[in-house]
Amino acid sequence: MSTLHDLLSDLADDAPAGRPDPGLWGRGVRRRRRRQAARIGAVVAAVAVVAVLAAVVRLQPAAPPPAPVDVPFGQLHLPRAVHAPGPWAPGTDETGAPGPLAVVGLAQRNEATGLRGVRTALAVFGVSAVDGRAVYLDLRGAGAGPFYADALALSPDGTKVGYQRHESWRGEPRVIGFGVYDTVTGRTTLLDDPDNPVIRGGVASELTFSGDSRHLETTYSLTGSEGARQDSLVVWDVTTGEPTVAEPAGHYWMPIPGRAPSGVVWSRGGETFTFDTATGRTTSVRSGFDVGQAVYGPDGRSFAAIDLAGADGTPWRLWAGPRPDALRQLDPGIDVDEILGWRDPRHLVVRQLPDGRAVEVDIVTGRATGLGLSLDRELDSLPRFAADLWANPLVDGVAPDRAGDPRRPWQLGAVGLLVVLLVAAGVLGRRRARR
Amino acid sequence: MPGADDLQASFEAYVVARRGALLRTAYLLTGDAHAAEDLVQTALLKVVGTWGRIADHPDPYVRRVLARESVNRWRRRRWREVATEEPPERVAADRAQDGVDDRMVLRQALDRLAPRQRAVIVLRYYEDLTEAQTAEVLGISVGTVKSQARDALARLRLEAVDTVRA
Structure with missing residues (x-):
């Protein structure tokens, strides 16, 4: 009986003899090189995939925290440094309502078009009064503008943004109404004048909110005429959408908006008027100078006004006092072009144009203190502040996350996927060829 | 070097x-x-x-x-x-009739082994490797070598390589 070894040996005698292949060594060396190259390719592909995934994770903006809905007034702050969002930063359509705002302004925003195109346009942004984050405001019906800083208003409490709504007419934008965006709820109130589907007249004059943040003040022609003396001061109740004419047409110059804790305030010549929105009555105080801007203090009694000082080119002058009839001229050390608000009934905040330098002025002692405001170079014009918030301490601004092109992760992902597919195809092709 | x-x-x-x-x-x-x-x-x-x-x-x-x-x-x-739907014909049944030699029987029996069983048989009983060496060559455990060898030998005997002594 044979052993299995013997049987296997017998069977192995049938094995072919064959001759050694003289090119075996060379082919083996080339095979080793191909495998090394494939290994390197696989490593590169893996690194590329990891890098792409890391980039995707890093480039995807973190989900913003939910918008503050009910934040106590004391926790709302204006920033010393105003930063615009990055050009690729998201808008409120993506992030939701931002909560009370400290600042609104204009900056250049990028929009992706197609696979690689970019369209850049002026856009409205807001800076949160809660956490300082800047976000673009996707304002319904605002269209592509034109945007002017004057055609944009932030309510004193920071909860509403007023703006003009546009449509394109024969290639040109025209104003068809106004809108008020609620920064807390995200809702938009459209303000339409049914008798004037196209707003004409003094629409380029600034939009303003009343001191109680309830009324949006606009100036336009109720008759649709572009002629002189046709503009009326129309105030809109933003809670009901109802317009009220505070000052009828008939004046050559448009009214210069002011502010008081309640009512609608404007100046004309040497007089400052206050329209009581509850009663419809208008009262006025007379100053001994041509009033550029008049603002009542938070106590409703203290008063500050800019004196246009005639037409001789001399700097405007600042007057303030505990009452409209007890004013003193102040020298804050800057050219006063705008009254921003009050820190308290005794301390006023003013700024000069165009650099936006601002100081706080003690209306009793006349002492002026710089506020150290700084503005991002990306800003298109001077920002508008929520006037009530000057009462709270200022905080440092928050530099924005420089979000990149939102298509970039997908572009990188596509490149990574292509690399992986090419490597996979190469490996499969090699294997098939080997078989 | x-x-x-x-x-x-x-x-x-x-x-x-x-x-x-x-x-x-x-x-x-x-x-x-x-x-x-x-x-x-x-x-x-x-x-x-x-x-x-x-x-x-x-x-x-x-x-x-x-x-x-x-x-x-x-x-x-x-x-x-x-x-294929039909299994290959069993050599054992034909062996007595056709007088096919042991070499043919073994070859066809080996063909019916699973490749790893076949490899175990070849390495253990032709190359005369130990169970541990066979396990190392095939990258499997010694226990697997034992079980594969046992099953393969049983299969060979079933295929009428019954004169074989392992």
Whole structure:
């Protein structure tokens, strides 16, 4: 009986003899090189995939925290440094309502078009009064503008943004109404004048909110005429959408908006008027100078006004006092072009144009203190502040996350996927060829 | 450290000296002359890349590549082949009638073993490796070698290689 070894040996005698292949060594060396190259390719592909995934994770903006809905007034702050969002930063359509705002302004925003195109346009942004984050405001019906800083208003409490709504007419934008965006709820109130589907007249004059943040003040022609003396001061109740004419047409110059804790305030010549929105009555105080801007203090009694000082080119002058009839001229050390608000009934905040330098002025002692405001170079014009918030301490601004092109992760992902597919195809092709 | 030319010379000398033995083992592993030549060719190509490390004692590594390549080829081929409905005829039933010799019986019986069982049989009973060496060559545990050898031998006996003494 044979052993299995013997049987296997017998069977192995049938094995072919064959001759050694003289090119075996060379082919083996080339095979080793191909495998090394494939290994390197696989490593590169893996690194590329990891890098792409890391980039995707890093480039995807973190989900913003939910918008503050009910934040106590004391926790709302204006920033010393105003930063615009990055050009690729998201808008409120993506992030939701931002909560009370400290600042609104204009900056250049990028929009992706197609696979690689970019369209850049002026856009409205807001800076949160809660956490300082800047976000673009996707304002319904605002269209592509034109945007002017004057055609944009932030309510004193920071909860509403007023703006003009546009449509394109024969290639040109025209104003068809106004809108008020609620920064807390995200809702938009459209303000339409049914008798004037196209707003004409003094629409380029600034939009303003009343001191109680309830009324949006606009100036336009109720008759649709572009002629002189046709503009009326129309105030809109933003809670009901109802317009009220505070000052009828008939004046050559448009009214210069002011502010008081309640009512609608404007100046004309040497007089400052206050329209009581509850009663419809208008009262006025007379100053001994041509009033550029008049603002009542938070106590409703203290008063500050800019004196246009005639037409001789001399700097405007600042007057303030505990009452409209007890004013003193102040020298804050800057050219006063705008009254921003009050820190308290005794301390006023003013700024000069165009650099936006601002100081706080003690209306009793006349002492002026710089506020150290700084503005991002990306800003298109001077920002508008929520006037009530000057009462709270200022905080440092928050530099924005420089979000990149939102298509970039997908572009990188596509490149990574292509690399992986090419490597996979190469490996499969090699294997098939080997078989 | 030997140069490239020295390595090539030692490889080619090894091939000349050992190719016949490798072909015999490969033939037992595959049961086919062409497949055996191809298997040896592939195994030798694969060891070129590591020849610098194994040149002093190449047999264990070459044997390992040969055996594993044989098993892996069967795995790769299995899903591409079309299964037949009818099993191959049993040699045992015909053996007495046709007088087929033991060599043919063993070859066909080996063909019916699973490739790893076949490899275990070849390595244990032709190459005379120990169970531990067989396990190392195939990359499996000694217990698996034992069970595969037991099952393979039972299968061979069932296939009428009953005169075999392991």
